[in-house]
Amino acid sequence: xxxxxxxxxxxxxxxxxxxxxxxxxxxxxxxxxxxxxxxxxxxxxxxxxxxxxxxxxxxxxxxxxxxxxxxxxxxxxxxxxxxxxxxxxxxxxxxxxxxxxxxxxxxxxxxxxxxxxxxxxxxxxxxxxxxxxxxxxxxxx
Numbered sequence: 001x002x003x004x005x006x007x008x009x010x011x012x013x014x015x016x017x018x019x020x021x022x023x024x025x026x027x028x029x030x031x032x033x034x035x036x037x038x039x040x041x042x043x044x045x046x047x048x049x050x051x052x053x054x055x056x057x058x059x060x061x062x063x064x065x066x067x068x069x070x071x072x073x074x075x076x077x078x079x080x081x082x083x084x085x086x087x088x089x090x091x092x093x094x095x096x097x098x099x100x101x102x103x104x105x106x107x108x109x110x111x112x113x114x115x116x117x118x119x120x121x122x123x124x125x126x127x128x129x130x131x132x133x134x135x136x137x138x139x140x141x
Contacts (some may be wrong), residue, residue: 051068
């Protein structure tokens, strides 16, 4: 079975054990992880699907693409290794997204030059977080 097929077949499938395929695995809840518990790739919270789009490598980028193919309606979020415990309930996740938005906005305000690649990257990340917040709000309204 390819990693792509594994993600599609095991996401959101409860099991009494972890299941592994190459550098991707699922826990007993059907959450898909890339390389370890520090990187939740595809998961559900209160019935909503989320895909972590924070990329670290070419392989992680492939995993993200396959996860998005497996669950096209998943809401893209940007999670870091510190966020692992944040996706147990929707209110905590939304609160974390608002914190991310505030942190990115502060980083942008601290930049004196607005015409740099760093600033543009921060702006794209801010737009991504805003979209995720809107999608969650619309889905839970």
